[in-house]
Amino acid sequence: MDQHPRHQPRQAHRFERRGAAVPALLCAAALAGLLVAAPVSGAPATPLAAGMQRIVEAALGDTYAYERLGELCDVVGPRLAGSPAMARAVAWAAATMERDGFDAVWTEPVALSCWMRGEERAEVTGPAAWSLPLIGLGNSVSTPPEGLEAEVLAVRDWDELEARGDEAAGRIVLFDPPWEGYGKTVQYRTRGASAAAGHGAVACLIRSVTDYSLGTLHTGMMSYDDSLPRIPAAAITVEDAGRLHRLCQRGLTPRVHLVMREHRQDDVTSHNVIGEIRGRENPDEIVLLGGHLDSWDVGTGAHDDGAGCIITMAAAQLLAHLDLRPRRTLRVVLYESEEFGGFGGRAYAEAHAGELVRHVAALESDSGAFPPNGFSVRADSLVTAYLRELAAPLAEIGAGEVESGWAGVDIGPSVEQGVPGLGLRTRNDGYFHYHHSPADTFDKIDPEALARDVAAVAALIWAVAEDPVSLRDRAPVHP
Numbered sequence: 001m002d003q004h005p006r007h008q009p010r011q012a013h014r015f016e017r018r019g020a021a022v023p024a025l026l027c028a029a030a031l032a033g034l035l036v037a038a039p040v041s042g043a044p045a046t047p048l049a050a051g052m053q054r055i056v057e058a059a060l061g062d063t064y065a066y067e068r069l070g071e072l073c074d075v076v077g078p079r080l081a082g083s084p085a086m087a088r089a090v091a092w093a094a095a096t097m098e099r100d101g102f103d104a105v106w107t108e109p110v111a112l113s114c115w116m117r118g119e120e121r122a123e124v125t126g127p128a129a130w131s132l133p134l135i136g137l138g139n140s141v142s143t144p145p146e147g148l149e150a151e152v153l154a155v156r157d158w159d160e161l162e163a164r165g166d167e168a169a170g171r172i173v174l175f176d177p178p179w180e181g182y183g184k185t186v187q188y189r190t191r192g193a194s195a196a197a198g199h200g201a202v203a204c205l206i207r208s209v210t211d212y213s214l215g216t217l218h219t220g221m222m223s224y225d226d227s228l229p230r231i232p233a234a235a236i237t238v239e240d241a242g243r244l245h246r247l248c249q250r251g252l253t254p255r256v257h258l259v260m261r262e263h264r265q266d267d268v269t270s271h272n273v274i275g276e277i278r279g280r281e282n283p284d285e286i287v288l289l290g291g292h293l294d295s296w297d298v299g300t301g302a303h304d305d306g307a308g309c310i311i312t313m314a315a316a317q318l319l320a321h322l323d324l325r326p327r328r329t330l331r332v333v334l335y336e337s338e339e340f341g342g343f344g345g346r347a348y349a350e351a352h353a354g355e356l357v358r359h360v361a362a363l364e365s366d367s368g369a370f371p372p373n374g375f376s377v378r379a380d381s382l383v384t385a386y387l388r389e390l391a392a393p394l395a396e397i398g399a400g401e402v403e404s405g406w407a408g409v410d411i412g413p414s415v416e417q418g419v420p421g422l423g424l425r426t427r428n429d430g431y432f433h434y435h436h437s438p439a440d441t442f443d444k445i446d447p448e449a450l451a452r453d454v455a456a457v458a459a460l461i462w463a464v465a466e467d468p469v470s471l472r473d474r475a476p477v478h479p
């Protein structure tokens, strides 16, 4: 792929923006209100306001992020935590940041165990017979080598399983819950197998956790209750879950044969990838930003979370490119193994425990490359209020909302140590169409939305890193 040396004009990129009129630029007046002393009408903007405006304009007219995300998705491909594919992604990310103008790039070890799927196949053997596409859930055990065959008990939810628990022994329990939002529905994926095993089931199938399906399979992490037998767990399509469920409701007893082979390797050392733009005046004060580099092994992790990695890389890279090196250091961290439980985020917080007190803020982008609507903040209410003020002018590109709430899995361990946390929020109504499925690919990325994400992150993170007063000094110090 083409290179992007830091002093090269950015128009040299292969992906031209197609008629990308900069949609809604920050108006200088809104920006001028940012840092206290708003100039009188007609006066020049403050340096901070001018900087933010420049950043947004440059980001909206730039194709760097789109180009790099395409490279990550199409050339590097999927990158399951701890796998050889992830090692290739780590090497790509480090080489890319070095090439693209970061001042320092390095990797840090993350210890984890690696789970990988092998052969997976299933069929319905009666009363009607059809081939049953399925996808093993992350961490699932294998079936016996010859597979297993059993009758299906389809239930809608936990209550129905409890009510009909005595029918589950020796059967495959199928959970076919309606979509009630990710947070609620995903519980059948994470805990369904052990709930079924508690009633003697031999395997667990779930309806793919999605709000929309054209026959797509959605995987994701599951975990076992140590006190119960470990049974194989897989997702099937919404369509097949519905058909099996309806057969059961007709009083028929469908049978399923499934074969699942999974491989596990403990004591794997993988890596977080870190790149810095050193601060101009206070290089020891750090503004952290990043996403998770690992993805599921199906699709190419375009929205989840290739986008978050590239949005934050592009934001920092843009500031270096524009010669807007802020007062404090920008540190981009691409985390390993978010999908299997946040190993990279914990490794970072442990390795940097001594300097977390000098981390001024930590931002995570893990909501896909949909149009931004603002930031979710986990911090003292005074910090949140200040960030709301700081981000308000980003309303011009639809990204001005700041709410108190969840900031991110990877930055979680650092945020727990008192670092103010920010999560990029997006208008991601379509996210779960693609999430953890073979459909999470680069063709689903809207370059305009991606450019807005970069604009929002770059402008806000720059303001935080440039602000003469540290964000952490805007709230009382907590012990």
Ligand SMILES: [Zn+2]
Binding pocket: 292, 304, 305, 338, 366
């Ligand atoms: Zn993610």
